[in-house]
Amino acid sequence: MNIIRKLLGGLIPQRKSAKMARERLQIVVSHQRNDGGDVDFLPRLRHELLTVLCKYVKVDKDQVNVQLQRMDNCSVLELNITLPAPTKSSLSELDEVKAI
Amino acid sequence: MVKPNSKVIVVTSGKGGVGKTTTSAALGAELANRGYKTVVVDFDIGLRNLDLIMGCERRVIFDFVNVIQKDANLAQALIRDKRSENLYILPASQTRDKDALTREGVEEILTELRKEFDFIVCDSPAGIERGALMALYFADEAVVVTNPEVSSVRDSDRIIGVLNSRTRHAEQGHEIKKHLLLTRYSPSRVQRGEMLSVEDVQEILAIPLLGIIPESPAVLNASNQGVPVTFGAVSDAKRAYQDAVARLLGEVVEDTSQKGWKSMLLGGLRLFSRSAV
Numbered sequence: 001m002n003i004i005r006k007l008l009g010g011l012i013p014q015r016k017s018a019k020m021a022r023e024r025l026q027i028v029v030s031h032q033r034n035d036g037g038d039v040d041f042l043p044r045l046r047h048e049l050l051t052v053l054c055k056y057v058k059v060d061k062d063q064v065n066v067q068l069q070r071m072d073n074c075s076v077l078e079l080n081i082t083l084p085a086p087t088k089s090s091l092s093e094l095d096e097v098k099a100i
Numbered sequence: 101m102v103k104p105n106s107k108v109i110v111v112t113s114g115k116g117g118v119g120k121t122t123t124s125a126a127l128g129a130e131l132a133n134r135g136y137k138t139v140v141v142d143f144d145i146g147l148r149n150l151d152l153i154m155g156c157e158r159r160v161i162f163d164f165v166n167v168i169q170k171d172a173n174l175a176q177a178l179i180r181d182k183r184s185e186n187l188y189i190l191p192a193s194q195t196r197d198k199d200a201l202t203r204e205g206v207e208e209i210l211t212e213l214r215k216e217f218d219f220i221v222c223d224s225p226a227g228i229e230r231g232a233l234m235a236l237y238f239a240d241e242a243v244v245v246t247n248p249e250v251s252s253v254r255d256s257d258r259i260i261g262v263l264n265s266r267t268r269h270a271e272q273g274h275e276i277k278k279h280l281l282l283t284r285y286s287p288s289r290v291q292r293g294e295m296l297s298v299e300d301v302q303e304i305l306a307i308p309l310l311g312i313i314p315e316s317p318a319v320l321n322a323s324n325q326g327v328p329v330t331f332g333a334v335s336d337a338k339r340a341y342q343d344a345v346a347r348l349l350g351e352v353v354e355d356t357s358q359k360g361w362k363s364m365l366l367g368g369l370r371l372f373s374r375s376a377v
Contacts, residue, residue, distance in 0.1 A: 016293030016294070017293065017294055018290065018293045018294055018295055018296050018297065018300070019293065021249075021250050021296050021300075022296060022300045022304070024250060025250055025253050025254060025296075025300075025304050026304060028250075028254055029253075029254060029257045029304055032254065032257060032258065032261075033257070033261070041264075041265070042265070043265055043270050043271050043273065044264075044270070044273055044275075046273075047272070047273025048273070
């Protein structure tokens with residue numbers, strides 16, 4: 001059997017190694033991005049959150065805390081945003097909302 | 101006064117031995133050829149090699165760490181290249197360890213260099229530890245040097261993640277420009293299906309292509325002589341590095357080395373379609 005296989009080996013095209021390299025890399029890289037992804041986007045996420053928040057409320061740059069905790073089979077994204085003490089106008093707005 | 105268009109470019113890869121120092125020297129020399137005042141900074145503290153590749157190893161007196169620790173000033177440590185008045189090198193220390201680099205010290209030196217130079221090319225050490233992180237932290241742009249080989253591509257992906265999160269620009273919510281430079285490329289092996297193609301690597305790493313440097317005897321020849329590839333005799337590698345610099349400067353270049361692989365690729369596709377039928 002081995003001899004036949006060896007003889008046929010010359011005729012049957014080998015699986016191209018570059019293709020194997022590509023497939024292995026695609027898997028390894030996608031795992032890598034999932035594992036290390038937490039640090040990648042956090043600074044930008046924090047920045048974008050700040051930009052959006054600033055449209056609506058006056059927040060201090062240091063008052064936005066973004067943390068990602070990873071456990072065995074899930075991740076928890078924790079956002080901690082301390083809003084400034086409410087002013088009178090915002091309180092009355094809140095009352096209006098309640099009235100509706 | 102800091103030059104308004106001054107740019108800090110880090111040459112990085114994660115993996116060692118893929119051609120970071122060769123690339124730093126070649127890009128620096130070509131930028132100088134084009135009239136830009138350029139300095140190449142060796143961040144590989146403890147394992148300096150840029151001086152050797154650029155042929156000024158016997159002229160090193162003071163180094164990067166001496167300047168950080170104020171044992172010498174920047175002007176004393178900078179070595180002017182004998183072949184171009186626009187090209188300088190700041191050598192790394194051979195004796196200290198990488199912890200000698202401090203972020204404040206590096207920032208101070210880069211700020212000084214920005215006053216004098218159009219381009220500051222930072223030759224990063226391998227790995228993703230302190231030295232490498234220092235080399236990339238202040239970068240405006242990054243050249244990711246990659247070989248068409250699995251471990252190099254994986255490490256490049258890691259370093260791209262680091263570039264996206266651990267540079268000063270990233271901390272301020274901006275993304276830095278990243279360029280892929282594929283080195284030691286062999287179109288004939290790609291055609292035979294033995295090597296990852298430029299398309300394969302680009303698809304995985306997903307950053308724009310700066311150039312393809314073919315596997316070439318000219319590279320070892322140049323390093324043997326201490327001559328940056330782009331200062332050396334005409335060769336395929338020299339041409340490819342010149343094209344890469346042109347693209348770095350925003351020029352649109354139709355790559356001659358790409359012609360080679362494009363036609364080969366077409367040849368490969370034809371073969372493929374034939375076997376598919």
